[in-house]
Amino acid sequence: MSDLPASDLITPDAGEAAILGLASVSILKAAPLTRLSFRAREASLKKAGTAFGVALPVKPLTSTTTAKRAALWMGPDEWTLLAPEEDLQAVAVGIEGKLDGEPHALVDVSDRSDAVIVTGERAAWLLNTGIFVDFSLESFPVGTVTRTLFHKSPVMIWRIGPEAFVVEAWGSFMDYVAGLLVQCAQELEAV
CATH class of the missing domain: 3.30.1360.120 (Probable tRNA modification gtpase trme; domain 1)
Incomplete structure (x- = not known):
């Protein structure tokens, strides 16, 4: 490969x-991977990226990756977040905690x-x-x-x-x- x-x-x-x-x-x-659909406004992106462990890309058609995380740009306010299957709970709790009270949607679409x-x-x-x-x-x-x-x-x-x-x-x-x-x-x- x-x-x-x-x-x-x-x-x-x-x-x-x-x-x-x-x-x-x-x-x-x-x-299998953890797959999360994430939608948020621009003001929340930095916090979400920090919680996820990789900055969310803002340029159309791009992705950002680390060894164990990937954020894929899907639209102006939509990303697919990928992580190891066993990290689902930690990722979800981390992002939800950082964005407490800020408008966003984080949905587990792993299955x-x-x-x-x-x-x-x-x-x-x-x-x-x-x-x-x-x-x-x-x-x-x-x-x-x-x-x-x-x-x-x-x-x-x-x-x-x-x-x-x-x-x-x-x-x-x-x-x-x-x-x-x-x-x-x-x-x-x-x-």
Whole structure:
């Protein structure tokens, strides 16, 4: 796997076999994470970032990471916060304590979404079979995150390395998304 900015956070699920393993691209199920949807006004961002352990990005399509935390910009007042699965209570209590009395929303969405890690020299090509986004490093550098559609399914794409992406979808859509990725990747074997 490529160098990942959140390598201790985004890891393959050790209990799962690879979904796909070709020489030029692989798809691995990501290990479970704490996922929080956070919404707040600008005045609360610094306190929330301090409590979370990483500053919340304010530039569109960006992320900030540490070894055990990631904050992904989802919109002008919305972030997805990622942390190890066992840190859910500590993160929630920490943020709620810092923002006591300030308007905000912090919702545990850990069970809503699943993620796969797509890596390899043909990872961007594979994603482009269902997403019309320029995934070149110049246009979509490491750390970039966006919501989009993969075929007809809503997904979140986060570039975590030069040849590595996290593809997140609601759990009810993940079999569809992963199945289409595998089906499209089979074209690589014919090339």
